[in-house]
Amino acid sequence: MASYLEQNQQRFLTELIDWLRIPSVSADPKFHGDVLRAAEYLKARFLEVGLENVELCPTAGNPIVYGEKIIDPALPTVLVYGHYDVQPADPYELWDSPPFEPVIKDEKIYARGACDDKGQVYMHVKALEVMNQDGGLPCNIKVMIEGEEEIGSNNLGIFVRANKEKLKADVILISDTGMLANDEPSIEVGLRGLSYHEVEVTGPNRDLHSGLYGGAVANPINVLCKMIASLHDENNHITIPDFYNNVAVLTDEERAELNRVPHSDDEFKKSIGLPDTYGEKGYTTVERIGIRPTLDVNGIWGGYTGEGAKTVIASKAYAKISMRLVPHQTSDEITALFQKHFESIAPSGVTVVVKPHHGGEPVVTPTDSVAYKAAADAMETTFGKRPIPTRGGGSIPIVAMFKSELGLDTVLLGFGLDSDAIHSPNEHYGVFNFLKGIETIPHFYRNYAAAMQG
Amino acid sequence: MASYLEQNQQRFLTELIDWLRIPSVSADPKFHGDVLRAAEYLKARFLEVGLENVELCPTAGNPIVYGEKIIDPALPTVLVYGHYDVQPADPYELWDSPPFEPVIKDEKIYARGACDDKGQVYMHVKALEVMNQDGGLPCNIKVMIEGEEEIGSNNLGIFVRANKEKLKADVILISDTGMLANDEPSIEVGLRGLSYHEVEVTGPNRDLHSGLYGGAVANPINVLCKMIASLHDENNHITIPDFYNNVAVLTDEERAELNRVPHSDDEFKKSIGLPDTYGEKGYTTVERIGIRPTLDVNGIWGGYTGEGAKTVIASKAYAKISMRLVPHQTSDEITALFQKHFESIAPSGVTVVVKPHHGGEPVVTPTDSVAYKAAADAMETTFGKRPIPTRGGGSIPIVAMFKSELGLDTVLLGFGLDSDAIHSPNEHYGVFNFLKGIETIPHFYRNYAAAMQG
Structure with missing residues (x-):
């Protein structure tokens, strides 16, 4: 029998596409009204899936969408972070279809924000709906989705410092990164x-x-x-x-370990159309992106x-x-x-x-924590393969801030691919990745709740 | 009693301003209609001052405005060249008044093309009118005003090669350069x-x-x-x-002669707001601009x-x-x-x-020719001071082409100033310079005609 996710996947995609139609470009003041509409849209969806105290928290800039579901104060709490703003879409003429008129082509959703980060945030909304139909939430959940990540999260730190009690949790969960390939799951543990x-x-x-x-x-x-x-x-x-x-200077052993990730310079060059690799002398491509x-x-x-x-x-x-x-x-x-x-x-x-x-500050997240193991186990269940820990090149500046302000570690459970063209024309997100995220996230909550209580 | 020029100077200015209102920007296709309007306007003015066979000669690009007045085939013929197209005016926000809404402020006409080259071309139109009222033309005159100088004069060479008989003349006269100061007349003799x-x-x-x-x-x-x-x-x-x-390597004597032009590095720096001069080691500012x-x-x-x-x-x-x-x-x-x-x-x-x-090719024009002397004498008459021959830094590529295709030398009788901000926001042209040009040009024709017959 088809699962609830399988039965509703078409509607989930349609809802995401409706959200992607709203051009929530935070860098350009002319889209300010759309940014607010995108926040309102998300608030309504969180209410639909049963979150409480859902609100648009005002800041000096764009509002932060907050919500929570406390099923039992004795249970652990996961704080989900993401962002509903997107990068500017120019140059528009390089898009094969308009950035804010989403289309599904070759099993991929094409739109600005499809992957970064609206598509990944929306997995969390729908994971809540799936859990509601399948045994309920196994732990407390809080969500905090901001609207200024692409312009530097200038007001998030102020909000976090002013709301430490409200944001109290045991771990941060973020889906705003990628993995190596659809048949090669991985979890980012280092960010520049x-x-x-x-x-x-x-x-x-x-x-x-x-x-x-x-x-x-x-x-x-x-x-x-x-x-x-x-x-x-x-x-x-x-x-x-x-x-x-x-x-930080890595030992020879650490560098050897890092270079174990599946990587082919030939495929890397081919994927970006360059005849040669390029970069700092004395380092491999993986090292140039990860540790330099x-x-x-x-x-x-x-x-x-x-x-x-x-x-x-x-x-x-x-x-x-x-x-x-x-x-x-x-x-x-x-x-x-x-x-x-x-x-x-x-x-x-x-x-x-x-x-x-x-x-933004560079961070390395632990791989020996309860939360990391819960995420790795969840991916192993849904992908049938143990994920590899990787050190990616991107920055999620707020990870270091969460550590210093809230004392919380972060798990970067991301489902994007390097080829998703985020920040570029023709950004897209695989339908497989979107649905696999919705399938994986509930496993994370269950694994994490069980381990914290066990 | 006031001269004809003094009596009519207000009308002359008004006519120029009407012409400057037409944004004849050749570099941008969206102004194509305006470029043609500017050519038609000029054609009408040439007809009014008695030129014959006035026509817009088609080219693969913008038309060339041609006209002539042959008073006696035995007399010498001067071919006047200029251009009615202008540089793009952006960035518009840096103009104190809109580039195509000319205003006279502090005795200067502010508009794109005020000096380069519509203002200088219009001096020739009005010099013809003045001569008509004051003894008539002393020699034959042909005019050839093109519309693509600011984009490289791509079609002028083709036109010249195809019309050598029509363009037959004894010398080329161009007003598209500057002089040192209003009380320091000069004539360009070298162009990069x-x-x-x-x-x-x-x-x-x-x-x-x-x-x-x-x-x-x-x-x-x-x-x-x-x-x-x-x-x-x-x-x-x-x-x-x-x-x-x-x-070309200049001798020490030639360099010493060149550096005799009035020039102050301090004033130069002040005029452009820079604390230091800059450029190729071993050369003065005058040399950097003139011979390097x-x-x-x-x-x-x-x-x-x-x-x-x-x-x-x-x-x-x-x-x-x-x-x-x-x-x-x-x-x-x-x-x-x-x-x-x-x-x-x-x-x-x-x-x-x-x-x-x-x-475009670099050129040096002769200073020992009949035409140069006629121009220098004309300036001496109207400015009360002998002009200095200078080597400027700009390019008028067609001067070399006229020499190779028509075998003609050129006299660069220009009345602009370095401070006119041509190619920049707030381009302007002094009312003094405009009127002094109209006063000087007839003297050139008379001097030249007399010397050639004498």
């Missing part, structure tokens, strides 16, 4: 931190004609390129003084960027530059080092302003 | 050439999440910055192999450039890069050298495409 900056280089006080002035004034675009180029040496080491001071800090320019602009040719020397040039951090670097430390260094390498004749955006 | 390129660097086949991939793939923005930075060495010499092979080739990035873009933060590794990054050339470099030579070098410095793992835009 983030230090993100916008830099502005000003040369002359106005745009100049390159014919009349070229060669005799500092061109801010050329200067910015030179400054950025100098941030890496010929081995792709980062040149900011003291940048590597606090980087990096620096990337995420955006650059200046001068004339339209059709045709304009012979201008711009007054200003800009870039967005971010660094991924590893234990035991801290966001504050690296932000200060970057700012100081970047200002110091400006040639005389130009003005440089560094504006730090949000940051 | 141009080689302009758009480059595209492709890394991964799609935008990637910098957390998941950062450190393990070639980021095309970082790569582009590194490639651009490598184009200059620590002395600001250009590093493209063979780039300087054909650069340069390389500038005119625009750069890639990745996320909107509000807030997006942790993306872009698939592509772009730049517009141009080089100003000096005698005896050629545009074709430098374009080939740049293309080959820029492709050769791409690291493995990225794809680089170099698309050459238009080019």
